[in-house]
Amino acid sequence: MRAASATIAAIATPPGAGGIGIVRVSGPRARAIARALTRRRPRPRVFHFCTFYDAAGAPLDRGLMVYFAAPHSFTGEDVLELHAHGSPIVLQLLLARVCALGARPARPGEFSERAFLNGKLDLVQAEAVADLIAAGSEAAARAALRSLEGEFSARVQGLFAALVRLRAWLEAALDFPEEEIDFLGAPELGAELAALRGALADLLAAARRGVVLRDGLHAVIVGAPNAGKSSLLNALAQSERAIVTALPGTTRDVLRESVTLDGIALTLVDTAGLRDSADPIEQEGMRRARAELARADVVLLVTEDGEADRALLGEVPAGATRLIVHNKIDRSGEPARVERRDDEVHLYISAQRGDGLDLLRGELVRLAGRGEAAEGAFSARARHVQALERVAACLAAAERRLGERAGELAAEELRLAQQALGEITGEFRSDDLLGAIFATFCIGK
Numbered sequence: 001m002r003a004a005s006a007t008i009a010a011i012a013t014p015p016g017a018g019g020i021g022i023v024r025v026s027g028p029r030a031r032a033i034a035r036a037l038t039r040r041r042p043r044p045r046v047f048h049f050c051t052f053y054d055a056a057g058a059p060l061d062r063g064l065m066v067y068f069a070a071p072h073s074f075t076g077e078d079v080l081e082l083h084a085h086g087s088p089i090v091l092q093l094l095l096a097r098v099c100a101l102g103a104r105p106a107r108p109g110e111f112s113e114r115a116f117l118n119g120k121l122d123l124v125q126a127e128a129v130a131d132l133i134a135a136g137s138e139a140a141a142r143a144a145l146r147s148l149e150g151e152f153s154a155r156v157q158g159l160f161a162a163l164v165r166l167r168a169w170l171e172a173a174l175d176f177p178e179e180e181i182d183f184l185g186a187p188e189l190g191a192e193l194a195a196l197r198g199a200l201a202d203l204l205a206a207a208r209r210g211v212v213l214r215d216g217l218h219a220v221i222v223g224a225p226n227a228g229k230s231s232l233l234n235a236l237a238q239s240e241r242a243i244v245t246a247l248p249g250t251t252r253d254v255l256r257e258s259v260t261l262d263g264i265a266l267t268l269v270d271t272a273g274l275r276d277s278a279d280p281i282e283q284e285g286m287r288r289a290r291a292e293l294a295r296a297d298v299v300l301l302v303t304e305d306g307e308a309d310r311a312l313l314g315e316v317p318a319g320a321t322r323l324i325v326h327n328k329i330d331r332s333g334e335p336a337r338v339e340r341r342d343d344e345v346h347l348y349i350s351a352q353r354g355d356g357l358d359l360l361r362g363e364l365v366r367l368a369g370r371g372e373a374a375e376g377a378f379s380a381r382a383r384h385v386q387a388l389e390r391v392a393a394c395l396a397a398a399e400r401r402l403g404e405r406a407g408e409l410a411a412e413e414l415r416l417a418q419q420a421l422g423e424i425t426g427e428f429r430s431d432d433l434l435g436a437i438f439a440t441f442c443i444g445k
Helices: 030-038 088-100 110-117 123-134 138-148 151-175 187-215 229-237 280-293 310-315 357-367 382-403 407-425 431-438
Strands: 007-011 018-026 048-053 059-068 079-086 103-105 217-223 255-261 264-270 298-303 321-326 337-341 344-348
Touching (some): 018 030, 030 059, 088 103, 123 407, 187 264, 217 280, 229 264, 229 357, 382 407
Antiparallel strands (some): 059 079
């Protein structure tokens, strides 16, 4: 626990006029500020209807005051909330008066940061506060609430405990090398490591779904010129967003459209057709298309001839999901359908007539982790996924080292895995990491 010497204050309600506005105060001077501002002695967890006075004793406003004594507050410190009328002028006057009484303006996210530093929240829960505020759908809000309630943290802590047990086993084996028993080759050690890797894989998959619930899917539409990419964008967006003509190469720049499918935010990106061209404008459009490909979650390869366009799949990044969309079945006479061939998903549709679009939407919703897979989902961030991927790499390396009977190297890989796992909830952290996380919060939270 790190005690904070400064008392901080901020307007905790959104900018603009409203029926009610709240000024929040946290720190050792909160109780004294309440007495000076209202001329009343606050009782913890009791709403007081009172007058707020300026330095000259003139009323600033009348409203409600509630005081939370440490450690029974959001931040773990003395906290004061002033509920006034939601006039921006009144709230600014009230904040200025509070600061004159010994507080300073809070930084973005500083209240949540103090809650983390004082042990009221771990780092995942603190981030979930911001995710809940920024949730753009019911699914995202429910997922953020599950993280705030500790569901994600509990699963991380379960892995952390299993990793500690594994490290203890390995360290004991290294401390007694003279024993004849081959601890490094014991089947229990291998089984424990395999179980840990399996649980980690499940958590990593869930975290990736959580990132999609929070950030949405980034779907990039690619294909040869005149394959129907812009028609597909218009059909999914249900608006004439892109120009559609019979001439190839109409799309020269990147077009983006945000849509919502079953509560999932989806950013659709239409790109220039990929082909050999000497036109410098078309070349720039293709360069931008490839830049979008590099950060895609899902790539929709729109094609009339799947075999002829398969070379384009070589440009799809390894981490992106590929959907091969056979367009213009209104011309070929084929029925709308979904085919799963080995690791590929083929969809037969007509973007112009709308045949099979419901199948495509359903596939995108499935990839986003909705449906049964989304029940109990929690919100997650890219940094959580990256940390879990580092843990997975360390565990794989530890397993290899154990196979080589290199116990010391395996122990080091397990230590690095534990450190990466601890970064998620904040057991291992740096000031730079905390600064980067809490700087994204709104002021007053």
